Amino acid sequence: MKSKTILLALLAVCTFSLKAQQALWGGAPIVSPEVNDDKTVTFRFFAPKADTVLVTGDFLPTEKVKTPFGEADAPINALMKKDEKGVWSYTSDKLASELYSYSFIVDGLKVSDPNNVYMIRDVASITDVFIVGGGKADLYSVNDVPHGTVARRWYNSPGNEMARRLTIYTPPRYEEGKTKYPVLYLLHGMGGDEEAWIALGRTSQILDNLIAQGKAEPMIVVMPNGNVAQQAAPGESPKGLYKPTFQLPHTMDGTYEETFMDVINFVESNYRVKKDKAHRAIAGLSMGGYHSLHISRYYPNTFDYVGLFSAAILPDQKMESKVYNDIDGTLKKQIENGYKLYWIGIGKTDFLYKSSVDFGAKLDSLGMKYTYVESEGGHIWKNWRDYLTEFVPLLFK
Amino acid sequence: MKSKTILLALLAVCTFSLKAQQALWGGAPIVSPEVNDDKTVTFRFFAPKADTVLVTGDFLPTEKVKTPFGEADAPINALMKKDEKGVWSYTSDKLASELYSYSFIVDGLKVSDPNNVYMIRDVASITDVFIVGGGKADLYSVNDVPHGTVARRWYNSPGNEMARRLTIYTPPRYEEGKTKYPVLYLLHGMGGDEEAWIALGRTSQILDNLIAQGKAEPMIVVMPNGNVAQQAAPGESPKGLYKPTFQLPHTMDGTYEETFMDVINFVESNYRVKKDKAHRAIAGLSMGGYHSLHISRYYPNTFDYVGLFSAAILPDQKMESKVYNDIDGTLKKQIENGYKLYWIGIGKTDFLYKSSVDFGAKLDSLGMKYTYVESEGGHIWKNWRDYLTEFVPLLFK
Numbered sequence: 001m002k003s004k005t006i007l008l009a010l011l012a013v014c015t016f017s018l019k020a021q022q023a024l025w026g027g028a029p030i031v032s033p034e035v036n037d038d039k040t041v042t043f044r045f046f047a048p049k050a051d052t053v054l055v056t057g058d059f060l061p062t063e064k065v066k067t068p069f070g071e072a073d074a075p076i077n078a079l080m081k082k083d084e085k086g087v088w089s090y091t092s093d094k095l096a097s098e099l100y101s102y103s104f105i106v107d108g109l110k111v112s113d114p115n116n117v118y119m120i121r122d123v124a125s126i127t128d129v130f131i132v133g134g135g136k137a138d139l140y141s142v143n144d145v146p147h148g149t150v151a152r153r154w155y156n157s158p159g160n161e162m163a164r165r166l167t168i169y170t171p172p173r174y175e176e177g178k179t180k181y182p183v184l185y186l187l188h189g190m191g192g193d194e195e196a197w198i199a200l201g202r203t204s205q206i207l208d209n210l211i212a213q214g215k216a217e218p219m220i221v222v223m224p225n226g227n228v229a230q231q232a233a234p235g236e237s238p239k240g241l242y243k244p245t246f247q248l249p250h251t252m253d254g255t256y257e258e259t260f261m262d263v264i265n266f267v268e269s270n271y272r273v274k275k276d277k278a279h280r281a282i283a284g285l286s287m288g289g290y291h292s293l294h295i296s297r298y299y300p301n302t303f304d305y306v307g308l309f310s311a312a313i314l315p316d317q318k319m320e321s322k323v324y325n326d327i328d329g330t331l332k333k334q335i336e337n338g339y340k341l342y343w344i345g346i347g348k349t350d351f352l353y354k355s356s357v358d359f360g361a362k363l364d365s366l367g368m369k370y371t372y373v374e375s376e377g378g379h380i381w382k383n384w385r386d387y388l389t390e391f392v393p394l395l396f397k
Numbered sequence: 398m399k400s401k402t403i404l405l406a407l408l409a410v411c412t413f414s415l416k417a418q419q420a421l422w423g424g425a426p427i428v429s430p431e432v433n434d435d436k437t438v439t440f441r442f443f444a445p446k447a448d449t450v451l452v453t454g455d456f457l458p459t460e461k462v463k464t465p466f467g468e469a470d471a472p473i474n475a476l477m478k479k480d481e482k483g484v485w486s487y488t489s490d491k492l493a494s495e496l497y498s499y500s501f502i503v504d505g506l507k508v509s510d511p512n513n514v515y516m517i518r519d520v521a522s523i524t525d526v527f528i529v530g531g532g533k534a535d536l537y538s539v540n541d542v543p544h545g546t547v548a549r550r551w552y553n554s555p556g557n558e559m560a561r562r563l564t565i566y567t568p569p570r571y572e573e574g575k576t577k578y579p580v581l582y583l584l585h586g587m588g589g590d591e592e593a594w595i596a597l598g599r600t601s602q603i604l605d606n607l608i609a610q611g612k613a614e615p616m617i618v619v620m621p622n623g624n625v626a627q628q629a630a631p632g633e634s635p636k637g638l639y640k641p642t643f644q645l646p647h648t649m650d651g652t653y654e655e656t657f658m659d660v661i662n663f664v665e666s667n668y669r670v671k672k673d674k675a676h677r678a679i680a681g682l683s684m685g686g687y688h689s690l691h692i693s694r695y696y697p698n699t700f701d702y703v704g705l706f707s708a709a710i711l712p713d714q715k716m717e718s719k720v721y722n723d724i725d726g727t728l729k730k731q732i733e734n735g736y737k738l739y740w741i742g743i744g745k746t747d748f749l750y751k752s753s754v755d756f757g758a759k760l761d762s763l764g765m766k767y768t769y770v771e772s773e774g775g776h777i778w779k780n781w782r783d784y785l786t787e788f789v790p791l792l793f794k
Binding site for chain 1: 428447503504508509513514515516521523528530538539540541544546547548549550551560562569572629631633635637638640641667
């Protein structure tokens with residue numbers, strides 16, 4: 001069989017399945033989303049029989065809606081317009097540079113964009129994503145710069161009596177030299193896992209780009225799994241392909257903080273790292289901010305850099321764990337031991353806003369220095385990517 | 398703010414977005430797919446306003462359909478049944494142990510299952526997947542065994558004048574010891590990339606499990622990108638988030654074969670590997686089988702183990718590349734140099750069936766020994782996972 005015949009036959013296999021799809025989606029190849037030169041974005045969706053197709057997503061203007069828990073911002077879904085071929089389309093306003101997510105709503109059903117293969121999972125929801133470049137989101141893109149390595153690796157956690165999985169970013173040229181590197185431990189929020197920062201947080205792209213621009217020191221970034229009831233992210237453990245849930249047991253009861261040295265010990269015995277306080281940072285979002293706060297206090301001479309991103313702050317007063325004993329005393333111990341950066345970032349409309357402000361007041365009363373960054377917006381990944389981008393250049397200088 | 402309050406508030410954020418989804422999908426949490434104890438599988442989909450919901454997928458019985466390229470097997474889509482709450486459901490026949498893929502078709506629109514976060518991309522199509530265990534697909538599951546590390550890493554390819562990305566599996570305890578390991582180079586087909594074998598092929602699960610069972614030697618598996626026009630998989634290169642295409646230039650013109658030593662050199666200078674023919678294997682599916690055939694001939698004293706899985710076999714006679722010169726002569730050179738295993742696997746209904754049989758006849762005429770495995774089915778991932786599972790235990794013994 002000649003290769004042209006084979007090629008035709010290979011194409012036939014593919015074309016057949018594409019044709020099946022095209023019979024569903026219409027004959028013409030559809031491009032969606034299309035980021036236009038003027039930074040508007042066009043969405044297209046083939047559905048000749050649908051009555052209404054809306055696009056929803058975080059690129060849209062928002063309105064206040066009432067929820068049982070108070071007011072919240074909800075996107076004003078945009079009605080798409082059908083052409084004579086049955087293709088619905090909508091072009092957005094000019095968008096700021098950002099990583100956005102969206103879905104279609106077809107006659108009331110939320111549907112992924114069949115022409116976009118780029119999707120990100122957040123807990124049990126999957127949305128399509130796109131990037132508008134020409135600004136800060138260029139940091140979220142893969143650029144023509146040296147790339148670090150991203151590995152998924154298992155380590156033994158004696159404290160949790162299980163093997164556990166983590167994601168680890170090693171910077172460009174890590175494997176080549178004999179240099180020892182500093183380490184940032186980067187912790188996810190509730191409902192997240194060791195995939196959250198790398199997928200939703202674009203950590204490897206941000207690090208590659210900041211390092212290439214000379215704005216960040218080359219560093220290792222360790223993204224462990226903060227749910228001690230889990231060995232690994234959904235689908236990556238012997239629990240199989242189950243439906244992920246938001247809340248898991250023992251996430252905020254001191255167990256993770258108390259067993260965190262298992263992660264540090266693993267990293268420090270398996271990677272070429274600088275094993276001192278000056279070269280260790282810990283940061284996290286939401287629940288991961290809570291973990292970062294308490295891990296850094298509980299081991300008060302371990303981290304010179306602490307980052308609390310939209311952090312949950314204080315434990316339930318009824319929570320009995322030695323980790324949460326004597327919070328003021330251990331914070332004072334941190335002051336005494338010294339540190340270089342205690343960084344707090346919070347969005348003005350975050351439901352945790354007040355607790356961050358109150359925590360700032362507590363630190364003031366203790367005479368504990370910190371950097372406080374207030375951003376627009378709420379409890380969203382847009383902010384956590386921003387905070388990471390601001391925080392990382394301050395480390396290990 | 399106390400942690401219970403925070404927890405409630407965190408739940409509120411999540412619940413709000415879940416509620417929005419539930420407003421779309423109905424109040425009750427839906428489980429789909431559900432693999433039942435008797436190995437039937439129940440699919441559920443909330444769509445109270447839909448007229449017809451079908452489920453399509455490779456778990457269904459098939460029928461012959463005519464295509465412009467001849468007969469092909471197509472699944473007989475199953476009509477789902479709506480209950481009074483608007484939830485459509487369908488329970489399959491008892492299924493053999495396998496990794497299956499499926500989608501819903503709602504009033505003619507192909508739609509992902511919103512209750513299943515496990516999806517795999519194949520070229521530009523994304524389908525939901527599930528595993529029926531209790532048989533061979535237990536090898537495709539994450540089990541309670543030691544796990545290897547999976548890394549995405551970039552290397553320099555002087556032959557292609559670019560940095561390129563690959564996926565690499567290192568076996569459990571690779572990082573701990575000083576042992577040197579053998580290497581399997583595992584190549585994808587047309588439309589694939591360095592993500593294909595790890596995602597669709599379940600390579601890391603198969604290797605972890607076969608190694609734990611003592612059926613395979615601990616080995617490194619290198620999954621490079623066989624499209625020399627690409628630096629990396631779609632979305633992982635500076636080309637951005639574009640729509641993947643099936644066919645790319647220069648995939649079967651000798652360039653990849655001629656520059657393949659860049660991959661080997663990288664692996665052998667960056668990993669603890671045994672650098673001899675007895676500890677190198679190369680295998681690939683479809684176009685990757687073509688690459689394996691020609692790479693092993695072109696470097697005829699390099700691999701003791703060659704695997705051709707549903708391989709595209711011979712180049713276009715008009716293709717001018719020194720790689721494809723004197724095929725019989727270079728095969729004879731391989732015979733002369735000696736090798737341990739030349740393994741050919743093909744499905745009885747594969748459109749490449751005849752070319753594999755013809756190639757077998759050619760090898761017979763040259764007196765070149767090979768193992769020939771004929772399976773049911775065609776040009777599908779089910780077969781390629783099977784072939785990998787059969788091939789790997791034969792290596793490095």
